[in-house]
Amino acid sequence: MKKTKPLYEGKAKILWETDSPEHMVQEFKNDATAFDGTKHEVVEGKGAFNNRISSHFYGLLRDEGIRTHFVKTLSDTEMLVERLEMLSVEVVVRNIAAGSLVKRLGISEGTKFDPPIVEFYLKDDELHDPILSEEHVRALDLATPDQVDAMKREALAVNIILGNFLKQRGIDLVDFKLEFGTKGGELILGDEISPDTCRFHDSKTGRIMDKDRFRQDLGGFMEAYGEILDRVSS
Numbered sequence: 005m006k007k008t009k010p011l012y013e014g015k016a017k018i019l020w021e022t023d024s025p026e027h028m029v030q031e032f033k034n035d036a037t038a039f040d041g042t043k044h045e046v047v048e049g050k051g052a053f054n055n056r057i058s059s060h061f062y063g064l065l066r067d068e069g070i071r072t073h074f075v076k077t078l079s080d081t082e083m084l085v086e087r088l089e090m091l092s093v094e095v096v097v098r099n100i101a102a103g104s105l106v107k108r109l110g111i112s113e114g115t116k117f118d119p120p121i122v123e124f125y126l127k128d129d130e131l132h133d134p135i136l137s138e139e140h141v142r143a144l145d146l147a148t149p150d151q152v153d154a155m156k157r158e159a160l161a162v163n164i165i166l167g168n169f170l171k172q173r174g175i176d177l178v179d180f181k182l183e184f185g186t187k188g189g190e191l192i193l194g195d196e197i198s199p200d201t202c203r204f205h206d207s208k209t210g211r212i213m214d215k216d217r218f219r220q221d222l223g224g225f226m227e228a229y230g231e232i233l234d235r236v237s238s
């Protein structure tokens with residue numbers, strides 16, 4: 005399959021059309037962005053790390069029976085995916101309090117959630133991705149009630165699969181974001197699962213091993229991504 009023209013260039017990836025109408029090439033860029041793109045740097049190697057890590061997670065999820073858009077890894081920075089009609093919502097699962105939740109609700113960082121929390125956000129940079137209730141999702145026609153239920157179910161299943169896999173490799177899955185799309189009416193997990201879209205903490209030391217190193221200028225940004233790749237591929 006050959007990539008033909010770029011259909012969409014976002015902050016972190018380029019989606020290419022291919023000579024198959026059902027497939028796209030998802031290319032991971034080296035751009036690191038945070039705070040709605042106001043913080044931006046080009047970081048050598050990031051695209052390759054996210055492509056490799058994401059490919060690994062999608063392979064694992066596929067083996068565990070989760071329907072994803074992942075077809076195969078094509079190169080260091082590219083994967084072949086099924087073309088989806090994306091839903092304009094982001095689904096976040098939280099096991100441990102961090103990030104926007106701590107700020108918004110005044111909860112202490114590190115508070116554990118059992119059962120985990122599932123949240124929906126509107127994918128809209130201009131509105132700063134506002135949080136949505138399930139009623140908002142329905143009222144704005146962003147997804148049907150069945151799709152809302154299915155996204156929650158799938159997101160919690162992904163949480164268990166990835167959480168257990170990572171725990172065995174000494175990593176706590178703090179929280180993560182998923183995006184879903186549809187193809188012929190079927191709900192399918194799309195986009196990426198990487199240290200850009202998840203929070204990973206070392207289980208023993210609590211060391212941050214994700215994009216928070218960039219957001220908070222902690223240094224050792226790509227070293228942390230490299231270590232995540234080493235541990236997930238071991």
Ligand code: ADP
Nearest residue numbers: 014015016017019073085086087088090194195
């Ligand atoms: P952003 O749009 O937030 O800047 P990215 O740079 O990650 O984000 O862009 C990737 C875009 O591709 C996102 O809008 C995502 O929803 C979309 N996407 C991911 N997987 C697929 C897919 N299988 N088919 C079509 N679009 C997809």
Ligand code: UDP
Nearest residue numbers: 096102103104105179180181200201202203
């Ligand atoms: N996240 C993401 N894209 C977004 C917003 C959040 O990938 O547009 C991820 C983020 O990396 C974290 C989780 O979703 O793993 C929860 O993020 P949070 O709501 O705490 O927002 P943030 O602190 O990133 O602003």
